[in-house]
Amino acid sequence: MHLHVIFPLAISLLLVLSPAAVRRCAAQERTGDAPPYKPLVSPLARDSATSLYTITIQDSGPLIVDLAGPLVWSTCASGHPTFSCSSRECAAANGDGVTPAPAPAPRPSCRKSPNCACTAHPCNPVTGRCAAGDLTSSPMSANTTDGRSLLPHPVSFSIVASCAPENLLQSLPAGAVGVAGLSRAPLSLPSQLAARRGLGSRFALCLPGVAVFGNTTIYLMGFPLELTAIIGRTPLVKNPKRSGDYYIPAVAITMVWASSGDTPAALPPRALELDPATGRGGVTLSTVAQYTAMRSDVYGPFLQAFDAAIGAPGTVKKVPEVAPFKLCYDTWSLRPLKRLGWDVPIIRLELAAGASSNWTMYSGNSLVQVGDRTMCLAFLEMAGGGGSDDGPAVVIGTHQLEDNLLVFDADNEELRFSGILRGSGATCSTFNFTA
Numbered sequence: 267m268h269l270h271v272i273f274p275l276a277i278s279l280l281l282v283l284s285p286a287a288v289r290r291c292a293a294q295e296r297t298g299d300a301p302p303y304k305p306l307v308s309p310l311a312r313d314s315a316t317s318l319y320t321i322t323i324q325d326s327g328p329l330i331v332d333l334a335g336p337l338v339w340s341t342c343a344s345g346h347p348t349f350s351c352s353s354r355e356c357a358a359a360n361g362d363g364v365t366p367a368p369a370p371a372p373r374p375s376c377r378k379s380p381n382c383a384c385t386a387h388p389c390n391p392v393t394g395r396c397a398a399g400d401l402t403s404s405p406m407s408a409n410t411t412d413g414r415s416l417l418p419h420p421v422s423f424s425i426v427a428s429c430a431p432e433n434l435l436q437s438l439p440a441g442a443v444g445v446a447g448l449s450r451a452p453l454s455l456p457s458q459l460a461a462r463r464g465l466g467s468r469f470a471l472c473l474p475g476v477a478v479f480g481n482t483t484i485y486l487m488g489f490p491l492e493l494t495a496i497i498g499r500t501p502l503v504k505n506p507k508r509s510g511d512y513y514i515p516a517v518a519i520t521m522v523w524a525s526s527g528d529t530p531a532a533l534p535p536r537a538l539e540l541d542p543a544t545g546r547g548g549v550t551l552s553t554v555a556q557y558t559a560m561r562s563d564v565y566g567p568f569l570q571a572f573d574a575a576i577g578a579p580g581t582v583k584k585v586p587e588v589a590p591f592k593l594c595y596d597t598w599s600l601r602p603l604k605r606l607g608w609d610v611p612i613i614r615l616e617l618a619a620g621a622s623s624n625w626t627m628y629s630g631n632s633l634v635q636v637g638d639r640t641m642c643l644a645f646l647e648m649a650g651g652g653g654s655d656d657g658p659a660v661v662i663g664t665h666q667l668e669d670n671l672l673v674f675d676a677d678n679e680e681l682r683f684s685g686i687l688r689g690s691g692a693t694c695s696t697f698n699f700t701a
Contacts, residue, residue, distance in 0.1 A: 316437070671684040
């Protein structure tokens with residue numbers, strides 16, 4: 267198991283300050299928000315109807331968490347502020363996703379007015395539908411943290427976001443007002459917090475439970491040690507075709523079980539490898555997909571290896587498949603474990619050189635209960651086999667990410683990962699949300 271912190275102002279000085287400066291100082295004193303800014307923390311909740319995760323950070327309502335999203339977007343009230351179409355913010359919103367592009371050529375309606383309102387193009391990560399919306403400034407609020415618990419003062423701030431029409435909320439949880447993009451794009455939430463508040467490039471997700479933005483230690487109740495220093499780590503891989511996404515360098519998949527030994531999946535050569543020329547292949551992470559999806563040439567050998575490993579002792583009873591899953595077993599034939607769920611083969615995602623350890627998935631992440639006596643392997647084949655020219659080989663979904671601490675570090679191109687926390691005595695829901 268990988269587990270790897272005013273000065274008082276003199277009256278004479280206060281008198282010479284401008285009224286605006288006085289108001290700023292008073293606001294900072296009320297909120298405790300003054301440079302150097304402290305890391306931020308916010309709850310993450312799972313919506314039972316959609317299995318999507320929301321973050322409570324925007325003042326108008328919860329936002330869906332999207333690791334691959336380049337923007338923060340939401341519905342907007344009338345009279346919202348806008349950015350000029352010649353602004354740097356507009357260039358970033360309409361750029362390539364990572365490096366701000368040169369200012370776009372003015373639209374015909376803007377040629378006489380360089381201060382026309384900038385248009386962004388938010389997309390719904392569930393439906394794939396996109397729309398046009400004004401680029402605006404959106405009010406946010408969150409608690410600060412020392413990595414152990416909340417600090418006394420919540421803070422308020424604004425970030426650049428896109429407006430979106432109400433109909434773009436289709437298929438999102440009831441009450442959600444938009445999406446918080448967490449990719450490496452310049453206008454994603456973590457990128458803006460790093461650039462505007464100097465929090466550093468790191469952010470952490472622990473589903474369902476907590477998101478932390480900034481370079482800080484992280485403690486969870488139930489486990490005595492600071493986690494970020496002792497959990498596994500791997501380099502991140504950049505996909506030139508999907509430059510904001512987070513890819514990890516997987517090379518093989520093996521089933522590990524004391525009852526049957528190691529059973530490697532007989533994948534085609536370099537099946538998991540990312541082709542930098544085409545952007546095809548590789549293993550990426552998603553907070554929108556519920557279950558891990560695999561390209562057909564990976565999925566078939568993976569199923570065969572798991573079924574062979576679990577079937578070798580002859581004690582686990584196979585039952586008819588339950589859509590959308592292909593391998594299902596009689597729960598009564600599985601041996602329960604004290605903390606880790608069921609005694610079944612561990613799925614070991616073997617990582618390339620540079621990783622401190624492999625990523626292992628125990629039954630809490632690999633199986634899903636679909637009936638009173640039916641447990642299924644919670645992995646899917648990609649729609650259409652996943653044969654697109656620039657599609658990934660594997661997309662790791664939220665079921666496989668739950669109760670795993672993930673720390674994304676864009677500056678160092680590194681992902682830290684804990685593996686399932688349940689066996690440690692802590693869970694993602696045990697962050698101390700008290701001051």
